[in-house]
Amino acid sequence: MTGLLSYLVFFLIQALIYALVALGLNLQWGYTGLFNIGVAGFFLVGSYTFAVLSGPAYATHLGGFGLPVAVGILGAMAMAGLIALVVGIPTLRLREDYLAIATIGIAEVLRLVALNARGLTGGSRGAQSIPRPFQGLELGNVASNLVFLVLVAALVVLVYLALETMVRSPWGRVLKAIREDEQAASSLGKDPFRFRLQSFVLGCAIMGLGGALNASFVGFVAPTDFLPILTFEIWAMLIVGGSGNNRGALLGSVLVWAFWTGTGSIAQSLLPSGLQVKGGALQVILIGAVLLLILMIRPRGLIGEERTVSREAELGGDGRT
Amino acid sequence: MPWGWIIGLGLVALVIFRIYYVVHVLKARDLAFFVGAMLQSLQLGSLYALIALGYTMVYGIIRLINFAHGDVFMVGAFLAYFLFSRSPYALPWALIWAALSAWGVMFVLNLWRGSFRDPIVIGGGVVAMAGLTYALSATTVNWLLAMLLSMLITGVLGVVIDRVAYRPLRGAPRISLLITAIAMSFFLENTGLLVFTRNQTPFRPPTEWTQYLQFPVFGSTVYTTRLIFLIPLATALLVVALTLFVTRTRLGKAMRASAQDPETAQMMGVNVDRVIATTFLLGSMLAAAGGVLWGLNFGSLNQPAVMGILPGIKAFAAAVIGGIGSLPGAVIGGVLLGFLENFVTALFPRTQHFAGLTEYKDTFAFILLILVLLLRPSGIVGEDLSEKV
Numbered sequence: 001m002t003g004l005l006s007y008l009v010f011f012l013i014q015a016l017i018y019a020l021v022a023l024g025l026n027l028q029w030g031y032t033g034l035f036n037i038g039v040a041g042f043f044l045v046g047s048y049t050f051a052v053l054s055g056p057a058y059a060t061h062l063g064g065f066g067l068p069v070a071v072g073i074l075g076a077m078a079m080a081g082l083i084a085l086v087v088g089i090p091t092l093r094l095r096e097d098y099l100a101i102a103t104i105g106i107a108e109v110l111r112l113v114a115l116n117a118r119g120l121t122g123g124s125r126g127a128q129s130i131p132r133p134f135q136g137l138e139l140g141n142v143a144s145n146l147v148f149l150v151l152v153a154a155l156v157v158l159v160y161l162a163l164e165t166m167v168r169s170p171w172g173r174v175l176k177a178i179r180e181d182e183q184a185a186s187s188l189g190k191d192p193f194r195f196r197l198q199s200f201v202l203g204c205a206i207m208g209l210g211g212a213l214n215a216s217f218v219g220f221v222a223p224t225d226f227l228p229i230l231t232f233e234i235w236a237m238l239i240v241g242g243s244g245n246n247r248g249a250l251l252g253s254v255l256v257w258a259f260w261t262g263t264g265s266i267a268q269s270l271l272p273s274g275l276q277v278k279g280g281a282l283q284v285i286l287i288g289a290v291l292l293l294i295l296m297i298r299p300r301g302l303i304g305e306e307r308t309v310s311r312e313a314e315l316g317g318d319g320r321t
Numbered sequence: 322m323p324w325g326w327i328i329g330l331g332l333v334a335l336v337i338f339r340i341y342y343v344v345h346v347l348k349a350r351d352l353a354f355f356v357g358a359m360l361q362s363l364q365l366g367s368l369y370a371l372i373a374l375g376y377t378m379v380y381g382i383i384r385l386i387n388f389a390h391g392d393v394f395m396v397g398a399f400l401a402y403f404l405f406s407r408s409p410y411a412l413p414w415a416l417i418w419a420a421l422s423a424w425g426v427m428f429v430l431n432l433w434r435g436s437f438r439d440p441i442v443i444g445g446g447v448v449a450m451a452g453l454t455y456a457l458s459a460t461t462v463n464w465l466l467a468m469l470l471s472m473l474i475t476g477v478l479g480v481v482i483d484r485v486a487y488r489p490l491r492g493a494p495r496i497s498l499l500i501t502a503i504a505m506s507f508f509l510e511n512t513g514l515l516v517f518t519r520n521q522t523p524f525r526p527p528t529e530w531t532q533y534l535q536f537p538v539f540g541s542t543v544y545t546t547r548l549i550f551l552i553p554l555a556t557a558l559l560v561v562a563l564t565l566f567v568t569r570t571r572l573g574k575a576m577r578a579s580a581q582d583p584e585t586a587q588m589m590g591v592n593v594d595r596v597i598a599t600t601f602l603l604g605s606m607l608a609a610a611g612g613v614l615w616g617l618n619f620g621s622l623n624q625p626a627v628m629g630i631l632p633g634i635k636a637f638a639a640a641v642i643g644g645i646g647s648l649p650g651a652v653i654g655g656v657l658l659g660f661l662e663n664f665v666t667a668l669f670p671r672t673q674h675f676a677g678l679t680e681y682k683d684t685f686a687f688i689l690l691i692l693v694l695l696l697r698p699s700g701i702v703g704e705d706l707s708e709k710v
Contacts, residue, residue, distance in 0.1 A: 035496060037503065090694035097386045097499055098694060101641070104388075105634045105687045112631075116680040228630075232507070284511065288504075 002142070009145045011261065012254075016152045017214050019253035022237045023159055023246060024206030030243035030305070031167050032199040033179035034092075035100045040230040041107030042204045044114060045083050046076040046211025047221045051127040054216075061122040069133040073212045080208025083110075084201045092196045099200075107231065115223040126222030130215050152213055156250070159206060163246050175199055176308070229284065233260065236287050240294050242301025251302060259290065325701075339668050349670045353541035358667035359660075360549045364618060366659020367556035371611030372636035373643070373651035374563065375479075375604025381580040381646035382600050384495065385487065388502040390608060391633015392509035393479055395625055397609025398524070398616045399517045401471035405462040405526045412458050419453035425477040432480065432598050433572075449473060464526035468613040472606040479605025480598050488594065506629075513625025521624055524616030531617060552614050559610055560652055563603060567648065572599055580646065631683065638690040644700030653701055661685045 021043060028034040054072030057064025067075070087106050091098040114121045121127065134147055166172050177185040178192045186192050215221045233256065241252020263283050294301065343349050372394055379387045410418070427437060427446040434442050452470050456462045486505050490498050525531070530551045535544050567573035572595075578586040579596045587593050615632065616622050635658060643654025662682050671677035693700060 033496075035499065086691065090691050090698075094694065094698055096496065097384075098641075098698075100499060101386055101634065101637055102687070102690070102694075105638065105690065108631060108634060109684045109687050112683045113681065116683075118680075119676065284507075288507075 006142050006145065009142070009149050011258070013145065013149050013152055013217055014214075015254045015257040016149075016156050017210050017217065018234065018237060018257055019156055019250050020152075020159060020213070021207050021210035021234050022241070022249040022253045023156075023163055024203040024210070025234055025238050026203075026243060026246060026249040027163060027167070027199055027206070028203035029238065030245065030249070031172060031179065032175045032196055033096075034196060034200055034203075035096050036103045036200070036203070037100055037231055037235075038087075038103030038105070038107030039207060039234045040226045040228060041103070041110040042080045042083065042207040043211040043214070043230060044107070044110050044221075044223075044226040045080045046208030047215035047225070048114060048121055048127070048211075049076040049079040049208070050212035050215045051130045051221055055127055055130045058122060058127060061118060061127070062120050063127065069131060069216065072216075073209060076212035077205040077208045080211070081201045081205035084204030085197070088197045088200045092200060093193050104228075107226070107228065111223050111226050114226070121223075124223060126220055128220045130219050130221065132216050132219070148217060152217075155209070155213070159209070160246055160250065167246070171195075171198075232284070233287070236291050239291060239301055242298075242304040244305030245301070245303050248301050248303040248305075255302075256287070256290075260287065336664075336668065343668065343670065347670075347672065349672055350667075351541045352539040353537075353543045355667065356538045357543040357545055358664050360543070360545055362660040362663035362667075363656065364549055364552045364659070365663050366656035367553045368611055368615050368618060368655075369632070369636050369639045369658045370652045370655025371556055371559065371607050371614070372632060373640040373655045374560070374648065375608045376637045377640040377643075377645055377647065377651040378576075378600045378604045380640070382576070382583070382597055383487070383491075383498075385498050385502060386637060387604075388499070388633070389482060389486075389505040389509055390604065391629030391631075391636070392506050392513070392625075393475060393482070393605045393629070394608040394612045394615075394633060395513060395622075395629035396478060396509060396612075397471050397475040397605070398612030398622050398628070399513065399522075399625060400474055400609070401464070401467040401613045402522060402524055402616065402622060403517070404456045404467035404470055405464050407457075409460050410457045412454075415454050415457035418457055419450050422453050422474050422477070423447075423450040425449075425481070426473060429477045429480045429598070429602065433595060461527065464528050464613070464617070467526070468610060471613060472609040475609035475612075476602045476606040479601040479608075483598060483601040488597075510626040510629070513628075517625050519624055522622045523620065524622050525620055526617075528617070531620070548614075548618055552618060555610065555614060559607060560648075563607070564648065566603070572596070576600060635683075635686045638686045642689055642693045642700055644702040647700070647702050650700055650702040657701075658686055658689070661689060 021039060024042075025036060025039060028036050050072045052063050053065050053067045053075045054069050055063045056066070083106065087099075087102050091102045115124055117123070132144060132148060133151055134144075139147060167175065174185065174190050174195050177188075178190065178195055182192050214225075218225075237252040237256040238249055239252070240256055241250065242248025260283065263286055267282065298304070340352075340355050344352055344355075372390070375390050375393070376387060379385055379390070409415075423446040426449040427442050430439075430442040430445045431437055436442065449470075452466070452473075456466060456470055482505060486501050487498060490501060530547045532547050533544065534547050534549065535542050537543075567576055575586065575591045575596050576599060578589070578591055579593050583593050586596075622628055636655065639654035639658040640651045641654070642657060643652070644650030662685050665685060666678045666682050669675070669678045671679070
């Protein structure tokens, strides 16, 4: 029973970390229509920044600042936001595909830098012994996980509430207006570039937060954690749950992560060891198939975006305003 | 534009000064090393240019970043590899594979000629059939023949990709097309893993071109391989052929017209779908040639899931740097990128106090891309495409 329970805790922590990242992507894609396909890169920046800021001193690479976990997390968010600024300023004025190529490019580059720049990141061996919050309390393994779960859940709730407030505010309405019709929005005096940049940077900072929490939870980071498949997973979570709806992003993360780990363990127990390697490719194909199915049955995801009707139209009743 | 010249000349002056500094002050390298580095940069840049041409042609006509192009490049390299390195197939199998490919070639040629009885369609099928039967059943196959056959089949693959994945989406939102291209890229990568191999693969066909070559320069010796002649020359040849095709043939004229304004071209009687198919055919053939030369250059191919990604993204960056949609721009961007990656790394060699730039060379393409997008989004020679439409 405790085994199952502790597994559940473990599962939920991971799912909620991905939920944070999916919320960040939802702000960008779901509300603003920004096609970010470098999610793994911003996740990576958060992870490594946290490791450097809050981790122990490493013999061979940068680190040893020993800052409190909260500072590390804020630093991770700031760093991811900064990279987003660097990518966003030149590309968000241009056509949407420039953002796509810049984000996928920056994600690959960051991964290669993490792999090659040993003095900065520890190279292929990565960075170890990254601390968790409340480590000084010497909690047991299960209790430590529980505390972490509470922390992550609190952060998810916080980010969710903040995002809900923001997208329902005038600011959020401008984002949606830009997504729907940029020219109309700019003819009403809104600068699309500025709003896009704000949304992009904020979304990437949230991805950085997810990365920091992941590094803290797992305890070590290595370049192989940030392959493009991570970006694919997060996108699958958002699409399955329903982009343009924060609750959809949360639901999608938990479901897709359950599906992912579930098929993983089934493949592990059923497939002979020779075929294990192909199991990974099979998982991707399965997720792809599920994605396709969802898109065919419910094109807007499980909980799609809510219908937004202007107040005038609602009052008018007949919608002819 | 005088500013362009001023910046360019300033950069050249800086490079010359840095070479002088490294040679005479740091005494870390001699001049011959820089001659060698320059040749290598040209070699690498030619490879990027070959890939970048496919991106820029497709973007010029349907405004799509063909994310699958890097993987088409991978397929081209692996097809050639299997043609020259695989132990020969038994004749029946060779015949089956050859017949399949010949059918593909005829299918594609039929898109232009409109009839399977057309002599060109039949001729293409016969050539593909004979070439592949020979290449698959012979014990040793010349790498050049393998490359030409690979170009043929990869070109067909490009047309098929357009036909099944992109053409149904003409007129759909651009983002759908982009997502489809990414999906196609994943599909090719994973199919490559299943069909070709999961491992890094040595790419060493029996050829004299990879032999070492040394010659004296400035009282010292440059060490290189004979590829220094082959790769830039082959690239130049292909680029000239492409330019002749685009400027001198009716189909080339139709291509230019469609790139300028597809709707008007259509109204003037240009079959735009056919033009787009041609674009994919040519771009994929160049990518396949690039893949084979890439393999010769590095002596090995990375595993299929990753081989195409980085060269592909970099080549697209090169196309944007040069000016997306422009053929000379792609070549200029590619060569520039080759120099940036190889020569700049050579300018900052590893010394006692400095680790060198080799670890960071993959970032250069994107730093330059971001700078170009900031300062001159239309690229070095491109028309102005900066506004969002």
